[in-house]
Amino acid sequence: MTTVLDRDDMTSPDVAGLARERWRRIGWTVTCAAIVLGAGLPWLISGYQLSQVSGALYLSLGVLSMNLLTGLNGQISLGQSAFVGIGAYAVAILVTDHGWSYPAAMAAGVVLSAGAGVIVALPALRLRGLYVALTTFGIGLVFPSLIQKFADTTGGTAGKTIFPLYAAPEAFGLTTGEWAYLVTLVVLLVCLLFVHLLKASSAGRQIQAVRDADVVAEGFGVPLARIKVATFAASAAIAGLAGGLFAIQRQFVSPGDLSLDTSINFFVGMAIGGSVSVPGAVVGGFFLQYAPQLTQHLGIAPIYTPAIYGGLLIVIIRFARGGAAGLVRSAIEATTRR
Amino acid sequence: MELFSQRLVDGLSSGCIYAALALAIVLVFRATGTLNLAQGEMAMFCCFLIWKLTDLGWPLIPAILAGVVAGFVGGAAIERVIIRPVEDSRDHLPVIIVTLGLLLALDSLAGGLFTVDTETLGSPFPSGSWHIGQVLVPYSSIGLFVVISALSGLMWFTFHRTRLGLAMRASVDNPESARLLGIRRSRMLMIGWGAAAALGALAAALVAPQTYVYTGMLQGVLLYAFTAATLGGFDSPAGAVVGGLLVGVLQTMVSGYVGFVGNDLSLMTALVVIIVVLMLKPTGLFGRPDSRRL
Amino acid sequence: MSAPALRARIEAAGYGRLMVLRDVEIHVSEGEVVALLGANGAGKTTLLRAISGLVRMRGTVDLGSASVTPKSPERMARLGVGHVPQGRGTFPNLTVHENLVAGAAARRGRLDLKADIERWTTVFPRLAERMQQNAGQLSGGEQQMLAVARALMGRPRVLLLDEPSLGLAPAVVHELFDKLAELNRDLGTAMLVVEQNATAALRVAHRGVVLEAGRVALAGAADELRDDQRVRQAYLGL
Numbered sequence: 001m002t003t004v005l006d007r008d009d010m011t012s013p014d015v016a017g018l019a020r021e022r023w024r025r026i027g028w029t030v031t032c033a034a035i036v037l038g039a040g041l042p043w044l045i046s047g048y049q050l051s052q053v054s055g056a057l058y059l060s061l062g063v064l065s066m067n068l069l070t071g072l073n074g075q076i077s078l079g080q081s082a083f084v085g086i087g088a089y090a091v092a093i094l095v096t097d098h099g100w101s102y103p104a105a106m107a108a109g110v111v112l113s114a115g116a117g118v119i120v121a122l123p124a125l126r127l128r129g130l131y132v133a134l135t136t137f138g139i140g141l142v143f144p145s146l147i148q149k150f151a152d153t154t155g156g157t158a159g160k161t162i163f164p165l166y167a168a169p170e171a172f173g174l175t176t177g178e179w180a181y182l183v184t185l186v187v188l189l190v191c192l193l194f195v196h197l198l199k200a201s202s203a204g205r206q207i208q209a210v211r212d213a214d215v216v217a218e219g220f221g222v223p224l225a226r227i228k229v230a231t232f233a234a235s236a237a238i239a240g241l242a243g244g245l246f247a248i249q250r251q252f253v254s255p256g257d258l259s260l261d262t263s264i265n266f267f268v269g270m271a272i273g274g275s276v277s278v279p280g281a282v283v284g285g286f287f288l289q290y291a292p293q294l295t296q297h298l299g300i301a302p303i304y305t306p307a308i309y310g311g312l313l314i315v316i317i318r319f320a321r322g323g324a325a326g327l328v329r330s331a332i333e334a335t336t337r338r
Numbered sequence: 339m340e341l342f343s344q345r346l347v348d349g350l351s352s353g354c355i356y357a358a359l360a361l362a363i364v365l366v367f368r369a370t371g372t373l374n375l376a377q378g379e380m381a382m383f384c385c386f387l388i389w390k391l392t393d394l395g396w397p398l399i400p401a402i403l404a405g406v407v408a409g410f411v412g413g414a415a416i417e418r419v420i421i422r423p424v425e426d427s428r429d430h431l432p433v434i435i436v437t438l439g440l441l442l443a444l445d446s447l448a449g450g451l452f453t454v455d456t457e458t459l460g461s462p463f464p465s466g467s468w469h470i471g472q473v474l475v476p477y478s479s480i481g482l483f484v485v486i487s488a489l490s491g492l493m494w495f496t497f498h499r500t501r502l503g504l505a506m507r508a509s510v511d512n513p514e515s516a517r518l519l520g521i522r523r524s525r526m527l528m529i530g531w532g533a534a535a536a537l538g539a540l541a542a543a544l545v546a547p548q549t550y551v552y553t554g555m556l557q558g559v560l561l562y563a564f565t566a567a568t569l570g571g572f573d574s575p576a577g578a579v580v581g582g583l584l585v586g587v588l589q590t591m592v593s594g595y596v597g598f599v600g601n602d603l604s605l606m607t608a609l610v611v612i613i614v615v616l617m618l619k620p621t622g623l624f625g626r627p628d629s630r631r632l
Numbered sequence: 633m634s635a636p637a638l639r640a641r642i643e644a645a646g647y648g649r650l651m652v653l654r655d656v657e658i659h660v661s662e663g664e665v666v667a668l669l670g671a672n673g674a675g676k677t678t679l680l681r682a683i684s685g686l687v688r689m690r691g692t693v694d695l696g697s698a699s700v701t702p703k704s705p706e707r708m709a710r711l712g713v714g715h716v717p718q719g720r721g722t723f724p725n726l727t728v729h730e731n732l733v734a735g736a737a738a739r740r741g742r743l744d745l746k747a748d749i750e751r752w753t754t755v756f757p758r759l760a761e762r763m764q765q766n767a768g769q770l771s772g773g774e775q776q777m778l779a780v781a782r783a784l785m786g787r788p789r790v791l792l793l794d795e796p797s798l799g800l801a802p803a804v805v806h807e808l809f810d811k812l813a814e815l816n817r818d819l820g821t822a823m824l825v826v827e828q829n830a831t832a833a834l835r836v837a838h839r840g841v842v843l844e845a846g847r848v849a850l851a852g853a854a855d856e857l858r859d860d861q862r863v864r865q866a867y868l869g870l
Contacts (some may be wrong), residue, residue: 076431078375078438123617130373131616133434134564137375138609141561149602260557264438271435303450310443317424317432317439501733508723508734515721518684519786520709520738626725 019333026332027279034282038185042178052289054181054249057188060285061242062262063269064188064278068195069235070267071275072204074211075228076129079120079139081262083113083236085147087243088253092160093153102166106244113240114233121232125225140263144255159254166248176251184245188282191238196278207231261306268309271316274325283324340472345590351479352562353586354486358541359556359563360570360578361493362534367572368510369530370421372430376440378560380416381538382553383444384409386452388543389459389551398460402543406536413535414528416440422527427513449553459546482544489537490579497575506530510573558605562589565608568615571625580623585611637662637822638683638695638713638790645682645689652678653689653846660790663820665812667833667854670843671866676826677718679843680792683824684708684715695789709738714788718795718826720779724768728759731767731778735785745785752781755811773804777811784815790822797829805829809836834858 042050062084069075090109094100100108120139124132147154154160168179198204206222210231247253269288273280292305300308320326359377366374374380388405392398420440424432463481467474497503509516509526517523542556549555566585570577585608593604615622639659646652652675660666670676682689685702692699695711702708705715723731732749753760756777762770767778776796783791793812797805813836815821827833834840840857842850850863857863 074431076434123613127616127620130430130434131620133375133431134373134568135609135613135616138561138564138605138612141557142605142609145602145605149600149606261442264442267435267438268442301450303454304446306442306446307450310439310441310446313439313442314420314436317436501737504726504730504734505737507726507730508737511723511725512721514686514705515717515723516734516737517705518686518709518715518717518721519735519782520706521734522706 019329023329023332031279035189039182042174042181047175047177050181051177051249054177054184056286056289057181057184058242058245058249058285059266059269059288060282061184061188061191061245062239062266063273063284063288064191064195064281065235065238065242066266066270067273067275067278067281068198068238069231070270071277072199072211073207073228073231073235074129075124075232076133077120077136077232077235078133078260078263078267079136079143080235080239080266081258081260082139082143083116083239084243084246084262085143085253085255085258086113086116087240088247088258089147089154089160089243090240091244091247092155092162092253096160096163097153102248106241106248109244110237110240113243114237117233117236118229120236121229124232125228136263137260140260144259147255147258155254157255159252159256162247162251162253165251180245180249183248187241187245191241192278192281195281199278203227265309268313270323271313272323274323275321277323277325280323280325341594343470343473345594346587347473347475347479349587349590350583351476351482351586352589353566353583354479354482355541355545355559355582356562356566356585357486357579357582358489358537358544359559360566360582361490361575362537362541363563363567364570364572364575364578365493365530365534365537367567369506369527369534370417370425370433371427371510372433373437373564373572374531374534375434375437376444377534377538377563378556379441379444379448380409380413380535381542382556383448384412384535384539385459385542385546385551385555386448388539389457389546390452392459393457398462402462402540405539405543409539410532410536412532413538414532416535417528417531418524421531422524445553454553457551459543459551461547462544478547485540485544486579489540490575493575502529561605561608562586565611567622568612569622571622573626574622574624577622577624635662635696636660636694637664638693638824640679640683640691640693642679642682642689642691644691645678645687647687651846653682656843656846656848658824658841658848660822660824662822663816664839665816665823665825665837667830667837667840668824668826668843669830669833669840669857669863670849672828674843675846676843677794680715680794680824680826684713684792706738709786712787712789714783714786714791716776716779716783716791716793716796718798720772720775722767722770722775722778722782725766727764727766728770728778729763731782732759732785735782738786748785748787752784755815756781772799773801773808776800776804776808780808780812780815784821788821790824793823793825795826795828797827797832805832809833812836830863 041053062080066077066080069077087109090112091102091105094105094108095102120136123135148156165176166180167176168174172179206227209222210224210227265288269284272287273282273284292302295305295308296302316323322329359381362377363373366372366377384405387408388401391401391404420436421433424436426432461478463478465477467476468480497507505516505521506526506529509521509523513523545559546555549559562585563582566581567578569584570581588611589604589607592599592607593601599607636659640657642653642656644651644654656679658679668676668679678687681687683693683702685705685708689702691701693702695713698711700711723734726734732752733745736743736745736748758774759778759781762774767775770778796808800808809832812823816823825833825837834854834857837854840852840854841848842863850857850860
C-alpha cells in the first residue's frame with residue numbers, strides 16, 4: 001500500500017482468486033438482502049427512524065462521490081460540500097421561487113454541479129495534487145460566504161425553506177418522509193451500480209491508471225486531461241444529486257450544513273468505508289449518520305465527535321488504508337487460506 | 339486620497355498577520371514539502387492556551403511567550419508522532435489527509451477543553467493612534483509591523499547565517515546528501531514544524547484582539563495566508579512576507595472600492611487570486627522555477 | 633600492514649526482500665586507495681550504501697576501534713564515513729561556499745571552517761572562483777570536485793566515492809583522479825572508489841576488488857589486476 005488509496009490487490013494469485021470469488025459471493029448475498037430490507041423499511045420502522053436512515057443514504061451518496069474522485073482517480077477534493085450545496089440550493093430556489101418540479105430542479109442541480117466541477121477541474125489539470133487540495137479547500141471554505149452574499153435568493157445564513165413539499169403520487173399512499181426515503185434509496189442504488197460497473201469498465205481502468213501513475217498512463221495513451229476532468233465532473237454530479245436528495249429530505253437548506261466540515265466528513269466517511277470500495281461508501285454514510293449518536297451513548301460529549309473523526313482519519317491512514325472494506329477483505333482472505 | 343491611504347494602512351496591518359501565518363506555511367513546506375491544512379487550527383489552539391493563561395491571571399506578554407513555546411513543542415511533537423509515520427516523499431496525499439484529521443481534532447478539542455464561547459484577548463500594543471494628516475495609524479499596526487519585520491529578519495538570518503539554517507536548507511535541497519553529511523533530517527523536520535507552529539501561535543495572539551478568540555477565528559485568515567504563500571511562492575520566506583502584505587492591501591482595496599465584493603466576497607477574492615496565480619505562475623513571485631517537489 | 637581504516641563484513645544487504653550482497657568482506661587500510669570494480673548490477677553501489685547506512689544490511693562495519701551495524705547515514709557520517717554519492721549529490725540551490733560549510737555538519741564544537749575551506753580550494757582552485765555561485769550552475773566536473781571537497785570538510789576517516797567519473801569528459805576524469813591521488817598522497821585519506829572506468833581507478837589505486845553478482849570474485853594489488861587476463865577482458869576492454 002504505497003498510497004493513501006488502497007488498491008484491490010492481494011497477496012498471492014491463488015489465494016487472491018479464491019478470496020475474490022468468496023468476496024463476490026458474500027458481497028452479492030449481502031447486497032440483495034440489503035435491497036430487500038431497504039425496500040421494506042418504511043413499513044418496519046418509525047418515521048423518525050426512517051428519516052435517519054434517509055440521512056445515512058444521502059451521506060452514502062456524498063461519500064460515493066469522493067470514492068470515485070479520490071479512491072479511484074487519486075484526485076483530492078475538499079470542496080465536495082460546495083457541489084452538494086449547488087445541488088441542494090438548485091432544488092430550493094427552482095422549486096420554491098420558480099415553480100419547477102422536483103425532478104427537473106434536481107436534474108438542473110446535477111448539471112450545474114457537473115459544470116462547476118469542470119470549471120474547478122480545468123485549472124487542476126496543470127497542477128499537482130497539493131494545489132488541487134489547496135484550491136478545493138478554498139472552495140469548501142468560501143461556499144458559505146457565497147450563500148451569504150446572495151442572501152436575497154438563498155435566504156442567507158438563516159436558511160431557506162422549500163415549498164411546496166415533495167409529495168408522493170397519491171396512488172402510493174405514502175407520507176412525504178417515506179417517499180423521500182424511497183426516492184433516495186433508488187437514486188443511491190442506481191449510482192452505486194453505476195460506479196460499480198464503471199470500475200470494471202475500460203473507462204474505469206483508465207481512471208485508475210491515472211491514479212496509479214500519471215506519467216506512465218499517459219505513455220500508454222490514456223487521455224490524462226480528459227479522464228481527470230470527466231471524473232471530476234462525474235463526482236461533482238453525484239455530489240449535486242446528493243444535495244438534491246438532502247433538500248428533498250429536509251425541505252430546508254442552510255449554509256451551516258454545507259461548510260468545509262461537511263467536506264471533511266465525507267472524507268472521513270470514505271476513509272472509514274475504504275476509498276476504493278463501492279459498498280464501503282454505504283458503510284461510510286451510515287457511520288457518519290450514526291457515529292454521533294453512538295459516541296453520545298458512550299457518554300462522550302457531542303463536541304468531541306469531530307475529534308474522534310479526526311483521530312480515526314489519522315489512525316486509518318497509518319494502519320488501515322483499506323478502511324472497513326479492506327479489513328473485511330483481509331479477513332476473508334485470511335479465512336480462505338488453507 | 340485620505341481614504342486610500344487609510345485603507346493602505348489597514349491593509350498593511352492585516353497583511354502583517356497573513357505574512358506571519360504564510361511564513362509558518364512556508365516553513366512547513368520547506369521542511370516537509372507539503373501543506374499543513376491544520377496550520378490555522380494549531381495556531382488557534384495555542385491562542386486559546388494564551389487566553390486561558392491570561393484568564394488564570396497571567397500578564398499578557400508572558401502568556402503569549404508561553405503560548406509560543408507551547409506551539410513549538412506541540413508542533414515538533416505532532417511532526418514526530420503523527421506526521422512522520424505517514425510521510426512519503428513520492429506521495430503527499432497521506433500527510434495532507436492526516437493534517438485534515440488534525441484540523442478536525444484540534445477544532446473540536448479546543449471547543450471541548452476550553453470553551454465554545456467567543457472570548458477576548460487584549461493587545462500587547464498600546465491603544466491609540468498616530469495621526470498623519472487625516473490618516474490614523476494605530477499603534478497596534480505599527481507594533482505588528484515591527485514584530486513581523488523583526489521575525490522575518492530573524493528567519494532570514496537563521497536560514498542564511500547560521501549552521502542550523504544551512505542544515506535545514508541543505509536537508510530540503512537534497513535530503514539524502516544531507517544525511518550522508520550527518521545532518522539529522524528528522525531533527526530538521528521537527529524544528530521546521532515546531533518553528534511554524536510557534537509562528538502561528540504568535541500570529542494568532544496578535545490577530546486575536548480584532549477577531550476575538552473562538553474556534554473558527556483563523557479559518558478565513560488561513561485562506562488569506564495560503565493566498566499569500568501562493569502569491570509569494572511556497573518555498574520563499576521573503577515571498578511569504580511580500581505576499582502577505584500584498585494580499586492584505588488587495589483585500590482592503592477590493593472590499594473597499596468594489597461595492598459588489600464588499601465583505602462577503604472577500605474570501606472569494608482570495609480564492610480567485612490563488613487560482614489565477616496557480617494558472618499563470620505556479621511558482622509564485624519569488625519561488626524557484628525548479629521547485630520540482632511541488 | 634597497518635590497522636584498517638575500514639573493514640566491512642556484510643552477511644547480507646539489499647532492498648526489501650531482494651538481497652544484492654551476500655557474504656562480502658572488504659577492508660581499506662589507513663592511507664590506502666581501493667578500487668571496487670565490477671559490472672553493472674554487481675552490487676558496488678549497494679556495498680557503499682550499506683556501509684554508510686543508506687541500505688539495510690546484516691553484518692558489521694569497523695571504523696578504527698568502533699564496530700557497528702550501520703543503521704542511519706547520520707550516525708555513520710559522525711563515525712567518519714565520507715560518502716560522495718553517485719551523480720555527485722551537491723545541493724544545487726546552495727552556493728559553493730554553503731555546500732562546503734554544510735560538509736562540516738557532522739563535526740562538533742567551534743570550527744575553523746575558513747582554514748578548511750581555504751585548504752580544499754587550494755586543491756581545487758576552480759571552486760575558489762565560484763564560491764558565491766549556486767552549485768547547480770557548475771559544470772559536471774566542478775560539481776564532482778565540489779562533492780569531494782564537501783565530503784573532505786567532514787574530515788572523514790575513510791572516503792567512499794561512487795562512480796566519480798560518471799558523465800565526465802576523459803580529460804576531466806584524468807584531472808579528477810590526479811587530484812584524488814594527490815589528496816591520498818598528501819593527507820593519507822583512505823579511499824574506497826567504485827568505478828566502471830577501471831583504467832582510471834586502477835591507475836591511482838593500491839589494490840582492487842572485483843565484485844560479481846554480489847560476491848567478491850577477485851582481489852589483489854592494483855598492478856596485478858591490471859595485468860590479469862580476466863580483468864583486462866571484462867573491465868578494461870582489452
